[in-house]
Amino acid sequence: MMCAFKRLWPSLALLSLLAGCGGGAGGGGGGTNSGGNVGTGSPSATAAPSGSSGPTLNQVDNSGLQQPATSPLVLALQTGNPNLLSAADQPTLLQLATQLAERYQQQQSRALTSIFGGGTLDLSVNFTTNSSEIGIGQPTVATPLLLADDGSGMAAIAQYGRGRGMGYGVDMLNWQANQSRETQHSAFFTRAMRWLITGNADTALPSPVKYAVAGYDSNTVSRWLSRAGSTGNAISCDLTQSGNSCWQNADLLVFGSSVRNDPALSNQVRQYVEQGKAVLYLHPSWTDSAGGRSVLAGMGMKLGDYPGNYFAPAAGVSIGSSTTRSGLLARLDQMSGLVGTLRAMGQAKPALQLSTDSSITQPITQQFNALASLQSRGVDIFQEPTSDLHRLLVLWADLYRKDIQYGKINRDTAPGDFLRTYAADSWLVFNRTNTTVSKAGQGDFMPVSAQSMPVSSSAETIEVTIGQSGGNTAIGRAAIPGKPVYIEVVDNGGASALNIQTNYLRAYGNPLTDSVNEGYKRPRRPHSFAIPLKASGETTFVTPFGGPLYLNYSGATAGRSVTLKIRGSAKYAHFDFTKPSNQAEIDEAIAAMQRADFGWQTAKFEGGEIQQTMYYAKQAMGSLSPQTYVIDQIKGLLFDSNHLANGFSNMPMSSTVASLCSTFGWTCDGPLHRAPSVQHFVGWIAACGYLCSGNPSDGFAGIGGTGWGHAHELGHNTVPRVMTIEFGGKGCVVECNNNILASIHMMRQYKIAGIDTGHTTDHPGLYADIVANRASGLSGNAKVMDMQTRLWDMDNGQDPMRAVHFQLAFLFSRYRAGESIPSMEKTLDFFTLLTKGNRLVDNAWESGNKFAMSRFANKTISNPDLLYVLSSKLVGKDLRQIFAMYGISVGQTALDSVADLGLAVLPEQFYALARNKYNQVGSGQWLDLSASTPAYPY
Structure with a gap:
């Protein structure tokens, strides 16, 4: 029998459908006017009177409905509160969603069929x-x-x-x-x-x-x-x-x-x-x-x-x-697939082979994407008339979620449970007050213990430092699964847009492709969408999975702060070194790390942030204290070494660096030298390989302060161009240039902590190339090109190439700092000044001798030329013979610019480091190559 429908606000239209059709027995297409128009919020409703937007839920006459307006189902559809419902409502919600999806499919099909017509069109x-x-x-x-x-x-x-x-x-x-x-x-x-x-x-x-x-x-x-x-x-x-x-x-x-x-x-x-x-x-x-x-x-x-x-x-x-017409129409149909998926979800044991064909999950993802789009624009679907179908899907997901046990659902042996879990993980609403949680925890994303963590009952005022014009940054508070957080913007710091989200991830696993033997390991997408914060008043946020709270922002000014009032959040193991250290807060974070009741540990530095699962944090920390691990190693070694080598302004200048900057007339501090972007590290899942570069850079490991892996990844995203030396497509490029920074980290680490974990800069190999080049009998440019072929080719190994920058730094130590044997500190000073000079040339270029650029009409200069002019300026010697010895072609304009400095030409020489002690820069000796080629002493 054809069901009759009133002009109703979405959720009551659905309940009318259920009542009038005896729980879903009805069929047919519903009433449309002659033009094919449809009623507000329901694909089967008749047209509303002109000038009317339709009554609200409270205005509807409910006579004849089996579900009164005060029923739990009606109220849940109005408010988005799943706690008003019981498990018995699950099949009703799924049945209503299926019927409504069918009616939308019919409505959309009629429109498309009308446009495409029955004849032949050139498509x-x-x-x-x-x-x-x-x-x-x-x-x-x-x-x-x-x-x-x-x-x-x-x-x-x-x-x-x-x-x-x-x-x-x-x-x-x-x-x-x-x-x-x-x-x-x-x-x-x-x-x-x-x-x-x-x-x-x-x-x-x-x-x-x-x-x-x-x-x-x-x-x-x-x-x-x-x-x-x-x-x-x-x-x-x-x-x-x-x-x-x-x-x-x-x-x-x-x-x-x-x-x-x-x-x-x-x-x-x-x-x-x-x-x-x-x-x-x-x-x-x-x-x-x-x-x-x-x-x-x-x-x-x-x-x-x-x-x-x-x-x-x-x-x-x-x-x-x-x-073809039929082919395109089939591709345009966005509801038939959903209907089929919902019907399969209603079966206890649907006949599915998800490991070989997961197409039935695509409609789930389509609605997931729609929900993400709506919430990212600040739309509350439980107040949005067009979201009647999404309300049903979300409430069904809320009810199903409670009994999910991650890690115990096999997509091959229990495809129905897998499909329903996948849907429950996908149909999410974060901009509301209530949601449900899986009582057994959220797999390796969040332990069940987090659900018992206390949250604040009164608002805390939190100042959130902003490191760049846009991005994501940890707030220092956590959302607990199922508990609402209330956020008010007190001062937007000049940002044009502010959003709230949990975690900042790009890799989070995929239950459809994860090993079937491991089961459904964790929520499909455990971190939230970015939810806009209201300009005034409180924004309500809740997540079924929990997570560290992150501020997603744009249009801001680097170095400013955003002030928020937050209640309903929890403190966890978060360390913030972007503002003066508060020992009480550090002690709280250390205690939280030792308790390990929350799933994540985070840290915030100038130019860098870390988030890692507590499992990986504990693994990386080992027997160290949290203070030693986070403050001394991650901050003191990983980030500080990189930032010193890059000359970023958050690191204090040594007396040598400050003095030379003053002597040269260089501006070596201030905004120009801020870390260009905040590098995020995630210890949980890698987007590629074991550790994967990018921002965020992620890996199947905790973030360690002493190994070279994270120093390598951090180098990828901070390497200056003066470390990229390339000739005809070959040279020290990606995977070599960033490793110069990793090697600097290792050098500094040995001096500070006595840890030598390798990552060689192959000085004996570099010297062997010099010996072979000299034995060739060539001279002039032919000799330079022969050395270029020998040395600057990644296929021959990058370690000798990386040694070149260090040899230049050793010359700085000898001739500018007056050291007979290089120290780590003066070697590092060279890199600090070199990278500061790189930024000054690129962003504050001046002609003349200030940057050894007297013959250049503008700042357009090749990387080899830039390295030559800046190194000569810093060492205080004309390094043309040294660069020729290393096969580095230098342009005549650069040679003439350095000549204008009136520096003495430095004869060929080499600092030989003891084998296997490449990070121990005081272990070598100088070799004079100006008249002979002595044997390598080690």
Whole structure:
């Protein structure tokens, strides 16, 4: 029997569906008007009266409903509080979600079938890369209309209330109005416009069509209407003005990318559609548009990320000529898959082979992405009329989550349990007060003990230091699984956007590809989405998995602070060295680390942050005290060594460095020398290999202060160009240049802590190349090129190459610092000054002798030349013969610039280090190579 539906707010419409159909026995498509319009919030409801946005839950007459408005299910759908429900509500929620998804599928299918028609259309089209992707942000409102061959969104339609919308990633209206491009697309585009304006692609356009534009050319609209057999009547109306009434006189509202943005624009556009208007958005290029994003959001769509399709392959911006109507329609169907998945979830033991075919999980991910998109824009789905389907999915997930036991679900032997767990892990809402938690803990992400940790009952004022203009930074407080946190922004520090999230991860495992023998190890995505913080008042945040709280920010000023008031959070093992140390807070963090009741340990330094599971933190710490491990090793060795070598301003200058900076007239402190970005390390799961570079840099290990692995990864993301020496595609490049910084770390570590863990700089190998080069009998440039071939090739090993920078540092120690045997401190001073000089040339260049750049017209200088002029300046000697000895080609402009300094040319010499003592710089002796080639003394 066909079920009848009232005009109801989403959750009551669902309950009416359940009651009227006797728990889901009904079928049919529901009522639509002749134009194919659908009612607000329900794909089967009849049209609302003109000018009405529909009643609220409390305004609905509930007579005849089996579920009163005060029932727990109704209240849960209103408030998002799963604690109002019981396990008995699980099948009801799943059944309602399945039925509603079916009805959305029918609604969307009718619209697409109307546009595609029954005849033959040429579906081929090419947007070119000067376009942007049009994605789906709210699948209950928007539907893909055109998908490129690789699945990228090219155009979409929207249905909401009594109206319709459409968005194109190019200015297709202009192309068709002028017949300038893609003329084979004209028939399809005309049908789509007929559907948009009339609700039926087979219905001719009325004449005239009254239209208004915002950020778009009015004449183009008029030309296209004339070409389509109609006439246009332009209406003057500021469509971006909140509360305007002139839109009511128009049939078609056209927006372009130059539309003025407004905080209320998305809601304004949604109201236009809801009240029966046809809304068209056209994006003409790959560039971004804040106003365009708002317009599309109002139609349940989203604009692709910057820079649009500029770098997209052909398959990402075109539909090939072999594409068929049936094939494209099948790809556009975004609800049938969900219906099938929900039905499988309702079966105790569905026949699935997830290890070989996991396609049934794709609809789960689609709704997961939609929920992420909504929450990232600050949308509360339990107050959002278009999110009726998501409310059901989220509440079902809440109820199922309680009994999940991670590590005990096998995708091959228990595919039904696996599928339901995967869904419960995916359908999440963080911007609410209540959620549920798995009572057994969250696998290796968070132990069950965290659920008992106390949280603050009154607001704490917390100053969060900001290291760069945008990024993520630890706040120093934790969200406990299932317990709400309330955050108020007291001072935004000048940032344009502030968000809250748990953890900053890029690798977190994948239950679909993790070893089947290990079971479903942890939540699918245990860290939260980034939830916008309100400009005023409290933002409520809750997570079923817990985690360290992170501030996600943009548009900030490096070095400033954001002040927050936070209640409902917990203290855990967090160390903050970006502000004056508070011993009481350090002691609290040490005690928390020893208790190990929370899953994570974090630390915050100038230019770097660490987050690692407590398991890995304990493993890396070993028998050390937390004070020694975190403060002395991670901060004192790993970060301080890198920052000293890079000349960053957070590290104090030695007397030698300060004196030479003054003598040279160099500005060696201040904002110019700030660490350029905050390097994050994660000890849990690696995105690649064992340790993986990037930001964050992650690995299957705790962050150690003494090994070379993390020094190597930190080097990747901080290496200055003066350490990259390249000739014809060969040289000390990636995996060598960053290891110079790792070797500096090892050198300093030995002197400070007496730890020598290897990571050689092969001075004997470098010397052997010099000997072989001299034995060649070559001279002049031929001799230089022979040495270049021998030394500067990664295939021959990078260790001798890395020794070159250290040999230059030893010369600094001898001739500038006056040491007969190099010390670690003076060797490091050379690198501090070299990298400071690198930044000064790149960012504060001056001609003349200040940076040994007298013959250069501007700061354009090659890396070898830069190393030569700065090294000569620092050592106080012309190093042209030394550079020739190492096969480093130097340009004439650089040679002349150094000559202008009037420095004596330094004859060839070499500092020989004892074998296997490469980090012990005081263990060697100087060799004079000016007249002979003595044997290596070790």
